Amino acid sequence: MEEDGVIQQQAQEDGNSTITEAVQLPASTPWPMVLALGVALMLTGMVTHWAVSLLGFFLMLRASWGWFFQVLPHDHHISIPVQAEILVITSTRTTRERLPEGFMHRKIIPIETFSVTAGIKGGIAGGIAMTVPAGIFSVVRYHSFWYAVNLLAAGGFVSWAGQTDAFLGQFHLKGLLAASAIHGLTSILIGLLYGAMLPMFPRKPILTAGFIAPFLWTGILYSVLGVISPILNARIDWLWFVLSQIAFGLVCGFVVNLQVKVRTPQFRALPFSVRAGLHGDHSDTKDGKQ
Amino acid sequence: MANATPVMEAIDETLAGKRPVFEVVYEWATTVDHKKIGLMYIFLALIFLIVAGIEAILMRIQLAVPNNHFISPQVFNQLFTMHGTTMVFFMGMPILFGFGNYLVPLMIGARDMAFPRLNAFSFWISAFGGLLLYFSYFGASGLYGAGSAPDVGWFAYAPLTAKVFSPGHSTDYWTLSLLLSGIGTIGTALNIVTTTICMRCRGMTMMRLPLLVWLFLITSCMVFIAIGPLTAAQIMLTLDRYIGAHFFDTQAGGSAVLWMHYFWIFGHPEVYILVLPAFAFVNEIVPVFSRKAIFGYPAMVAATVAIGFISLSVWAHHMFTVGLGAAGNTFFVFATMVISVPTGIKIFNWLATIWGGKIHFATPMIFCVGFLFQFLIAGLTGIMLSAAPFDWQLSASYFVVAHFHYVLVGAIVFALFAAFYYWYPKVTGRMMSETLGKWHFWLFLIGFHLTFDFMHVPGLLGMPRRIYTYEAGRGWEMWNLIVGIGAIFQVVGTVCFIFNLIRSCFRGEIAGHDPWDAWTLEWATPSPPPSYNFAIEPTVHSRRPLWDLKHPEDPDSDYE
Numbered sequence A: 001m002e003e004d005g006v007i008q009q010q011a012q013e014d015g016n017s018t019i020t021e022a023v024q025l026p027a028s029t030p031w032p033m034v035l036a037l038g039v040a041l042m043l044t045g046m047v048t049h050w051a052v053s054l055l056g057f058f059l060m061l062r063a064s065w066g067w068f069f070q071v072l073p074h075d076h077h078i079s080i081p082v083q084a085e086i087l088v089i090t091s092t093r094t095t096r097e098r099l100p101e102g103f104m105h106r107k108i109i110p111i112e113t114f115s116v117t118a119g120i121k122g123g124i125a126g127g128i129a130m131t132v133p134a135g136i137f138s139v140v141r142y143h144s145f146w147y148a149v150n151l152l153a154a155g156g157f158v159s160w161a162g163q164t165d166a167f168l169g170q171f172h173l174k175g176l177l178a179a180s181a182i183h184g185l186t187s188i189l190i191g192l193l194y195g196a197m198l199p200m201f202p203r204k205p206i207l208t209a210g211f212i213a214p215f216l217w218t219g220i221l222y223s224v225l226g227v228i229s230p231i232l233n234a235r236i237d238w239l240w241f242v243l244s245q246i247a248f249g250l251v252c253g254f255v256v257n258l259q260v261k262v263r264t265p266q267f268r269a270l271p272f273s274v275r276a277g278l279h280g281d282h283s284d285t286k287d288g289k290q
Numbered sequence B: 001m002a003n004a005t006p007v008m009e010a011i012d013e014t015l016a017g018k019r020p021v022f023e024v025v026y027e028w029a030t031t032v033d034h035k036k037i038g039l040m041y042i043f044l045a046l047i048f049l050i051v052a053g054i055e056a057i058l059m060r061i062q063l064a065v066p067n068n069h070f071i072s073p074q075v076f077n078q079l080f081t082m083h084g085t086t087m088v089f090f091m092g093m094p095i096l097f098g099f100g101n102y103l104v105p106l107m108i109g110a111r112d113m114a115f116p117r118l119n120a121f122s123f124w125i126s127a128f129g130g131l132l133l134y135f136s137y138f139g140a141s142g143l144y145g146a147g148s149a150p151d152v153g154w155f156a157y158a159p160l161t162a163k164v165f166s167p168g169h170s171t172d173y174w175t176l177s178l179l180l181s182g183i184g185t186i187g188t189a190l191n192i193v194t195t196t197i198c199m200r201c202r203g204m205t206m207m208r209l210p211l212l213v214w215l216f217l218i219t220s221c222m223v224f225i226a227i228g229p230l231t232a233a234q235i236m237l238t239l240d241r242y243i244g245a246h247f248f249d250t251q252a253g254g255s256a257v258l259w260m261h262y263f264w265i266f267g268h269p270e271v272y273i274l275v276l277p278a279f280a281f282v283n284e285i286v287p288v289f290s291r292k293a294i295f296g297y298p299a300m301v302a303a304t305v306a307i308g309f310i311s312l313s314v315w316a317h318h319m320f321t322v323g324l325g326a327a328g329n330t331f332f333v334f335a336t337m338v339i340s341v342p343t344g345i346k347i348f349n350w351l352a353t354i355w356g357g358k359i360h361f362a363t364p365m366i367f368c369v370g371f372l373f374q375f376l377i378a379g380l381t382g383i384m385l386s387a388a389p390f391d392w393q394l395s396a397s398y399f400v401v402a403h404f405h406y407v408l409v410g411a412i413v414f415a416l417f418a419a420f421y422y423w424y425p426k427v428t429g430r431m432m433s434e435t436l437g438k439w440h441f442w443l444f445l446i447g448f449h450l451t452f453d454f455m456h457v458p459g460l461l462g463m464p465r466r467i468y469t470y471e472a473g474r475g476w477e478m479w480n481l482i483v484g485i486g487a488i489f490q491v492v493g494t495v496c497f498i499f500n501l502i503r504s505c506f507r508g509e510i511a512g513h514d515p516w517d518a519w520t521l522e523w524a525t526p527s528p529p530p531s532y533n534f535a536i537e538p539t540v541h542s543r544r545p546l547w548d549l550k551h552p553e554d555p556d557s558d559y560e
Ligand code: HEM
Pocket: B053, B056, B057, B059, B060, B080, B081, B083, B084, B085, B087, B088, B091, B092, B152, B153, B154, B155, B401, B405, B408, B409, B413, B451, B465, B466, B467, B487, B490
């Protein structure tokens, strides 16, 4: 059955093989084109001569009239005889290599992967973890937990740009809300990005999330922070910043690792013996080379 | 087996004197068949591709050496305006909508578009729009003085378009022709949306739509949102110019920045309107030639929807240099960077689709590989430009020109070529020549990289865009020469392509219904498809209906 020969079309398969002799299709009509020409000429008159517009106007009227009777009271149709009774799908180019018809012939790799939501969960956890080093830094250096919070929030309030350290050390409800929003949103977005990248690095989420990603992210931020938040740029301590990023990444990677991997359809299609772990899945490399 | 294409049939019969030319022309002019309309769109776009390509070459000749007097400054202004406008509105959009018109009904198993007559109208009004644009060359001071061709750039910034700075009708040609083609674009988008929603065959649920159809659906929705502001702005500009309104007239209290907002609220989504269909082609071609199902179908759909939404909110990254203020810039920097998330998802999914597949490097596939690589690089320079301070340095330089051509040519045009090679057998019943295809690919690839890789450099060295010549001794000469040479390579490549298109029509190997061993419904009808598309309206059970037909023992529906 599966040699590439003749493949019968749907009709027989579904048993609804009432083959119609003719198909009704809308009849051709010149009026859409004439209408378009009319409209175009009406505008063209604006750059040439009003007489052109006038001509366009009459064409438009005539075409609308014609079009109207094309569709009212009934759509004009023509019937086209159907030629083929049963369509066969043949391929004259059968020389093309086909995937071997083994159980891997519909490869979808990787077999297991993390889901995108794993990344989001990781992002949330990482976001929470990140507040710890940031908080410690803030307390040690400025004797107030609120300093870090307000500094982040200041990105959203242009008026805070010139504020003193003392001001930033106090509690501001507005600051807390803004900082939570900014921090929460970015953590989730970054989590989402991890989630999307994870299928590409299914084996080492800790490495990806914990080190490579924070490194890239910090690099990007380092170069653009001046625009995103000048105030943060002026006062940031990069050492602590990198530390918090790594905290984020490690926790994020850890949480992701706790998640169950989802099986891709490929896995579900494997024979039971393989799924149950009775057989290894080594044919992969063999048929890759062939 | 393969019957002749409608095109060939027409040519043959006319040559053999069986049917008078007039009759054939009349048949095409009055057709409401979505396939013929699609072909006419593509034909129109190819003509404009050649015209705008010639304009590009003229500019490159002028810039190849310093202090050149090949063309006058005024003509240069007209050239870049006409080149940009034509490429975006009369090459890019029509060619993509041409493919959409042809493929969407076939892929969802429908007999036609939802509104066949509107479809014809949309095509013709876009075509007349293009004619009007080029008619400007005959206006006022005639062809050799280059007439009154528009010369205000494809984004036509105010107040340059005001009557005082742009007397005569050149700017009016620009506005009016885009108004016309805008109507057509909206009509086609409406048609595609309705067709996709209402005319799917049995079993074709939304989550079984071929990704190409999904992407055209989203593109069309974006058209609704994007074209409106452009049309509004153009009507306002027309009022300014004809009856002395003052929307954009800064002398009378109007605002030039208002124009920029209107224009880019249209202009940025427009970039995605052009690039999403390119993604669509890649989505279909890469799995077929990797012999694997597309990886992450739902994620692809979600990412596309996300791109659609986000891209509507980033327009002002084209306006960093206007002085929007810190808060404004911050928002748009951030919004722009966020787009890299869904775009990244797409790139990863393509790579995962290729990964481990049995890759067949036929011409459509190599163009897709070129696409992937170049789109990645274009994305990177895009991220660079989305950082406002960087943009302040390079905004009006050749760096930007290089960046957007990387997207427009490196991604979109490459994907388009892939689509031509892939669907040509369906349309004509014959294969395109692989040998010529490979020549085309390599010449074009080399030319592309010579031109647009090296164009970044004069940009970084401070060469502004839209200058008609420059002095020697600024370190730009060599780079511009290389860029010019690259352009020649691209021309030669494109000539191979056009030659291939025409030759294969008569000499190409007979293709059969399904030469690529593909998975979507359009390959389940004869090539070329009869006017009713499917003798029996198909029923589908999975995302890859042809797989199911070929492998009844192991159907795809088990995997969804
Ligand atoms: C194939 C080779 C191409 C070459 C050699 C080329 C060359 C050029 C040149 C020299 C400019 C003028 C830059 C300036 O002075 O500002 C330009 C502008 C432009 N091109 Fe192309 N181009 C090519 C293809 C394309 C394509 C395929 C598209 C679109 C799909 C496109 C869209 C544009 C746009 C939108 C502009 C901006 C016009 C403006 O500055 O107002 N180009 N191109």
